[in-house]
Amino acid sequence: MKKIGWRSRLAICCGKLTSTWIRRLHRGNGGTLPGYVARRIDPGILTVLSGMVGEGILVVMGTNGKTTTNRILCEALRAEGKKVLINETGANMLNGVISAFVLAVEKGGILKADYACIEVDENASVEILPKLGPDCVVLTNISRDQLDRFGEVDLTYETIKSAVQSVPGACLAVNGDDAFLGFLLAECENPRVVYGIEEEVFDVAARSEVLENAFCRFCGARLHYDLVHYGQLGLYRCPGCGFARPRPDYRAEDIAREEEGYSFTVEGRTVGIRTVSPYHVYNTLAAYGALRSVGISGERFAKALGSLDFGNNREGTFTIGRARVQLHLAKNPMGFQQKLSMIRSDSKPKDLLLFINDRAQDGRDISWLWDVDFQYLKEAGSVQIFTGGARRYDMGLRLKYEGIESQAVADIREALRRLTNKGTGNVYVVVNYSGLYPANHILEELMEEEKGGGHFEADHRSSVS
Amino acid sequence: MKLTIGHLYPDLLNLYGDQGNIKCLMRRLQWRGIEAEVKPFLSGESLDFADLDVVLLGGGSDREQELVCRQLGEIRRDFGSYVEDGGVVLAVCGGYQILGDYYRTAEKEIPGLGILPAYTKWEPRRLVGNIILDSPLSLAPVVGFENHGGRTYIGEGAPFGRVLFGYGNTRTSGYEGLRYKNVIGTYLHGPLLPKNPEICDYLLERALERKFGGVWKLRRLPDRLERQANACMVERYCDRGYVWRERVGRYLPF
Structure with missing residues (x-):
């Protein structure tokens, strides 16, 4: 040595x-x-x-x-x-x-x-x-x-x-x-x-x-x-x-x-x-x-x-009440396209939250959303589509051009609560980089909340950005 | 009634979501009951400007841009007379540079088409970031994203807009892009048209006037999402605190 x-x-x-x-x-x-x-x-x-x-x-x-x-x-x-x-x-x-x-x-x-x-x-x-x-x-x-x-x-x-x-x-x-x-x-x-x-x-x-x-x-x-x-x-x-x-x-x-x-x-x-x-x-x-x-x-x-989890904490599954929520990271067109293909291959009806930020680590330019072919989302059998994040209107606008209706939400915690309470019970959350940590965090909290009978509020942790 | 949109060399010039501009031109015609057709011209294919009402020239990498310049050399005269005749062109980033007289990089000078009264010089510092313009073609501010190493000098030409936030043509001139007849040359990606529907309608109205005569004013559309997406960026850069945080964040080492 x-x-x-x-x-x-x-x-x-x-x-x-x-x-x-x-x-x-x-x-x-x-x-x-x-x-x-x-x-x-x-x-x-x-x-x-x-x-x-x-x-x-x-x-x-x-x-x-x-x-x-x-x-x-x-x-x-x-x-x-x-x-x-x-x-x-x-x-x-x-x-x-x-x-x-x-x-x-x-x-x-x-x-x-x-x-x-x-x-x-x-x-x-x-x-x-x-x-x-x-x-x-x-x-x-x-x-x-x-x-x-x-x-x-x-x-x-x-x-x-x-x-x-x-x-x-x-x-x-x-x-x-x-x-x-x-x-x-x-x-x-x-x-x-x-x-x-x-x-x-x-x-x-x-x-x-x-x-x-x-x-x-x-x-x-x-x-x-x-x-x-x-x-x-x-x-x-x-x-x-x-x-x-x-x-x-x-x-x-x-x-x-x-x-x-x-x-x-x-x-x-x-x-x-x-x-x-x-x-x-x-x-x-x-x-x-x-x-x-x-x-x-x-x-x-x-x-x-055999035992490897391919999620790397970037992709996770959460059970909130009776709903199953899958969190996926998609940070560039190639990645996003792969996720759409995967979502489409799930034959069950589903709800979707697309969370797009444009912080430095995500890339400030979100033009790439237009390089993703979203027409396949139309065939994916999604019931409700929410868009969140700093560029939620851009995401919504992109979907509008494929004839897909969506709803922009400012508060994704509230949106996730709604999606998990009433919806198809099969929720996909797709985020880009800077959204991953907060989304993970919120989903974990919602999971705790649900376990604790809905009264548990984790205020001391909600300051994480 | 129908307009034909020519997308030039999407196989070479396809950076930064140019598809968004094509989709926007097409859909905004269709939403008003006007037929629209998109004709992509791959490199090597022949094209006749007489068939086209709107031409879109996108951006590419420097390597691809040089390939395009070689191709365009063959149609230079046709392209030039299309523009002089009032043909509508949207040239973004690389396309904007190509239409000028030349593009001088660190090593060499790539000749342009000489259609726009402008020339471009490369500088090592890339100008990257969100940009907001005040353009005479749109009541709402024009928002987009710029990402270019070239500095474009437009001399006495009319710019596309005045820079409210961002860098623009040369970083110091205070102006962005160039308007010449019915051509808009600009560095704005984003893509440009979906979030700035007034610019899209301006181009379409000029194309309709050229093809069908008379004065055209297209019916307004309920552009709710468009306005929200636009206003969201404008508000962000009106907030001095935000601008300051973004600037400082750029220089932090971690």
């Missing part, structure tokens, strides 16, 4: 103190500030701590599926008996990543971790990756997300490209079905493993969305698709210059929808996942490929997933 310098020790100490105080003062869960403090004291802290990880560092990047893929990696490694360090949901910028490392340091300045599984925001990747020196970088997909932060999708692509080129030794575990990532592979020298799906698993509502990357980056010709999964994901080739989807090393085959979720086989191993969203097949496959690339045999992989 390497000894670390006094400066790093001081940084770790102050970082930990910050975390303690944040928790004590009930100012959130302290996901990023400790990292900021530690970095101000020792700018090299991340390099020092990442050097102490025993066996390997895995990084997950991409527009959608980062958190889930990272959690699968973590679970699978733990099932192998490894000690794993993981960063908290959403804390994927530089400060968040540093926090995760700092808080994992034990007494005496020792970091006991065999593996680190770190999800990294695309924008922060150029800064973070060289400091981490990962063994494997998982790339899930690239689609439009928070254009006010990222500029345009091409800029996201360039950012990711320069990030992975800065760590030429890291093995890339790449979704070969994503044309963007196909280009990336062609432009990078890194070692690589490719995963992909060659069967049709996504329905028309999932597919329907603006095609992100219809043209070949190398010759400008329109890409030809033999099969489209969704967005720009599918089996593509360029008729102009011969560029084509790379052959996957790991292929999900015999994908089947089952009672409880999906099952598929990879390398002859059957894997079952307990989720109704088919895109989690991609996330699972991504994790499998990444683990294989760092020399894990994958024998315990299927077993490790």
Whole structure:
């Protein structure tokens, strides 16, 4: 074990103190500030701590599926008996990543971790990756997300490209079905493993969305698709210059929808996942490929997933009275389209609350709502649709253009109370990022309230914004 | 009675919900019993401006924009005479830049179509945020979202609106967009038309006048949600406290 310098020790100490105080003062869960403090004291802290990880560092990047893929990696490694360090949901910028490392340091300045599984925001990747020196970088997909932060999708692509080129030794575990990532592979020298799906698993509502990357980056010709999964994901080739989807090393085959979720086989191993969203097949496959690339045999992989909850606290189910409420996060067009497809596939009548905010972490620009094809919501059998959040009128206006009636509500607690008291008893709540925490909180309170006979008022907690 | 809306190169220029503008033009005609047809022209397809009453040119990434410029070179003369003849055009962001004389990036100069008396220079600081305009085309303030690295200089041309909040063409000029004949060039996404129905109706009225003659004033529609969505943004940026909080929030490190 390497000894670390006094400066790093001081940084770790102050970082930990910050975390303690944040928790004590009930100012959130302290996901990023400790990292900021530690970095101000020792700018090299991340390099020092990442050097102490025993066996390997895995990084997950991409527009959608980062958190889930990272959690699968973590679970699978733990099932192998490894000690794993993981960063908290959403804390994927530089400060968040540093926090995760700092808080994992034990007494005496020792970091006991065999593996680190770190999800990294695309924008922060150029800064973070060289400091981490990962063994494997998982790339899930690239689609439009928070254009006010990222500029345009091409800029996201360039950012990711320069990030992975800065760590030429890291093995890339790449979704070969994503044309963007196909280009990336062609432009990078890194070692690589490719995963992909060659069967049709996504329905028309999932597919329907603006095609992100219809043209070949190398010759400008329109890409030809033999099969489209969704967005720009599918089996593509360029008729102009011969560029084509790379052959996957790991292929999900015999994908089947089952009672409880999906099952598929990879390398002859059957894997079952307990989720109704088919895109989690991609996330699972991504994790499998990444683990294989760092020399894990994958024998315990299927077993490790058996108990995994794919919700990541982002998606939860609440029972309030006789109503079942499902909370879902959708923060970009691709994600939202997938949720609509899922809602449509539920044949029971349902009520809907769409909660749209435009805080900095959501993306200030909500134009993307118009890139989502809401016509499928008309066929979804929704009885009442409420819109909430700072941009509830924009959401309502978007629905108006599909001929869907909705009602804007200022107070979502009241709206949820109404929906759960009288309604279909099958409620879907779709929120974007900043709405997640308050929505979760309100639903938990309503659940308590209902249990306590409707008299329980949790005033002391309602100040959380 | 029917209007035809031409959506130029949606496969190349499809950033930021341009579909919303198309849907708005179409529905607001249909809600008044006027037929509307949308014709998307993918890159490489031939198009005849004689068939079109409204043309929408959206925004794209720089790479895609260059591909478009190459394509548009072929129809430049037709496009130019369509505009000179009073043809209605809404050009948003990238489309606005393309219609100007040129777009100078850090490395090179991309020639534009030279239809609008404007030119654009790229600067490293992107101008991003909600924007509110006072436009002579609309009684209600015009609200939208801007996100551009280019600074567009319009010289003596008539701007689309005066900036009440936000950056506009160059950040310092105090004006946004450009109106030339029946063309509106603007940086406003959001998308522009659904939340600013008066602008949509203005474009439609000019297109109807050009096609059917006479003076057109379209029947008013009960735009309740439209007004709420618009007013909600205006009120927000009238609140100094909010503006201050948003500004400060931008500079916090966490």
